[in-house]
Amino acid sequence: MKDRREQNDYYNLITPCYVIHNDILQDGIDLLKTSLDKYWNNYIVGYSFKTNSLPYVIGVMRNAGFHAEVVSEDEYLLACKYGFRNIIYNGPVKGRETFRDAILSGQIVNIDSKREVEWLKEIDRDNISVGIRVNFDIEALCPGETSAGDEGSRFGFSVESGELACVIDELVSNGINVIGLHLHVGTKNRSVKVYRELARAACRLKRDYKLNLRYIDVGGGYFGGMENKPKFPDYVQAIAEELHKEFTPDGLTLIMEPGTSLITPPVEYITTVVDTKRTYANNLVTVDGSRIDVDPLHKKTSYFSSIEYNEPTDNREILDKQVICGFTCMEDDRLFTVNNEAELRLGDRIRLSKVGGYTMCLTPLFIRYFPAVYLEQNSGYSVIREAWGVEEYSRKCTSYEGEID
Numbered sequence: 001m002k003d004r005r006e007q008n009d010y011y012n013l014i015t016p017c018y019v020i021h022n023d024i025l026q027d028g029i030d031l032l033k034t035s036l037d038k039y040w041n042n043y044i045v046g047y048s049f050k051t052n053s054l055p056y057v058i059g060v061m062r063n064a065g066f067h068a069e070v071v072s073e074d075e076y077l078l079a080c081k082y083g084f085r086n087i088i089y090n091g092p093v094k095g096r097e098t099f100r101d102a103i104l105s106g107q108i109v110n111i112d113s114k115r116e117v118e119w120l121k122e123i124d125r126d127n128i129s130v131g132i133r134v135n136f137d138i139e140a141l142c143p144g145e146t147s148a149g150d151e152g153s154r155f156g157f158s159v160e161s162g163e164l165a166c167v168i169d170e171l172v173s174n175g176i177n178v179i180g181l182h183l184h185v186g187t188k189n190r191s192v193k194v195y196r197e198l199a200r201a202a203c204r205l206k207r208d209y210k211l212n213l214r215y216i217d218v219g220g221g222y223f224g225g226m227e228n229k230p231k232f233p234d235y236v237q238a239i240a241e242e243l244h245k246e247f248t249p250d251g252l253t254l255i256m257e258p259g260t261s262l263i264t265p266p267v268e269y270i271t272t273v274v275d276t277k278r279t280y281a282n283n284l285v286t287v288d289g290s291r292i293d294v295d296p297l298h299k300k301t302s303y304f305s306s307i308e309y310n311e312p313t314d315n316r317e318i319l320d321k322q323v324i325c326g327f328t329c330m331e332d333d334r335l336f337t338v339n340n341e342a343e344l345r346l347g348d349r350i351r352l353s354k355v356g357g358y359t360m361c362l363t364p365l366f367i368r369y370f371p372a373v374y375l376e377q378n379s380g381y382s383v384i385r386e387a388w389g390v391e392e393y394s395r396k397c398t399s400y401e402g403e404i405d
């Protein structure tokens with residue numbers, strides 16, 4: 001079938017923009033599936049919507065056979081709108097209506113708040129099944145590795161305080177089946193060891209609470225597509241090794257909830273130089289993009305960047321230092337420094353790669369609206385989100401109707 005989307009040439013792309021490289025996206029999906037096929041051939045992948053829920057992206061994930069992993073009412077409804085029949089509903093602040101809908105339609109629901117226990121008790125239906133998000137001291141087993149550190153995670157029901165035991169008792173005594181444990185943990189280093197410990201914890205909890213589990217959900221947080229970092233086979237092998245001590249693939253479904261490991265590698269951000277300045281302190285290069293599009297949380301310390309000069313640079317001066325600055329009119333909108341390179345000039349482009357996770361979903365509507373997103377396939381580029389303008393920005397707003405002078 002001929003693709004009806006208009007194909008653009010690379011040099012016609014309107015910058016700033018994101019580009020999703022189809023091959024890299026598919027390679028990640030394939031590697032995850034083959035790893036699971038090899039080590040634990042009874043699995044569900046729930047794609048983490050919060051990491052990047054651009055409609056095109058979630059469509060690819062749905063097509064790959066993945067479930068939607070959602071953590072809010074809005075995300076749940078988005079998954080429904082884009083045709084997901086299988087949803088994993090997580091998070092401490094689910095919506096009541098969508099919670100009910102998920103339970104009644106047999107979705108995977110991992111409870112993470114006491115009000116959900118009440119909501120479950122109100123549902124007049126036999127044989128309800130849920131999973132429970134678990135909170136335990138994994139920091140003790142992996143010192144310095146978890147995002148929450150010594151403060152402990154804010155998610156799940158605590159093993160150590162006894163709240164997990166209480167909630168299991170309460171569910172069971174109300175005839176509700178506890179069929180899964182959800183163990184997602186945010187880490188600083190995405191180490192394989194963390195997932196090994198999660199799988200071991202699952203085995204311990206199954207024994208200690210005499211649970212009849214149908215699934216273990218080890219959550220997301222993996223590396224993907226990074227050289228010298230663990231890859232899907234490394235994680236899945238370690239998880240499977242531990243799970244085999246207490247379970248078999250016949251009896252237990254392994255759930256993984258990748259986000260960034262799938263969608264970070266295939267996405268690039270492309271921006272064009274619009275001005276250069278020399279001051280007493282610096283050589284400044286202003287681009288039409290911004291740090292807010294690639295580092296909205298202001299946490300990154302480096303980028304995978306490359307410069308594309310739009311002509312041979314033989315006649316250009318080599319500069320010690322050039323500072324790449326964005327469009328936002330904020331002093332700290334400085335992306336990075338280029339050292340000992342040919343002088344950048346108007347029309348040169350800068351490309352930042354591996355920026356698909358926690359970027360376009362967190363970009364603010366600050367000063368300039370959302371940039372376009374293109375799909376690159378066989379070196380052709382098609383628009384999968386047009387740039388937002390004033391029309392999109394002001395949708396659903398009521399304006400002040402006072403007299404003009």
Ligand SMILES: *Cc1c(COP(=O)(O)O)cnc(C)c1O
Binds near residue numbers: 048051069071357
């Ligand atoms: C954020 C999150 C994920 C995805 O994490 P990534 O780091 O993007 O892989 C998966 N599951 C849950 C419950 C999450 O909160």
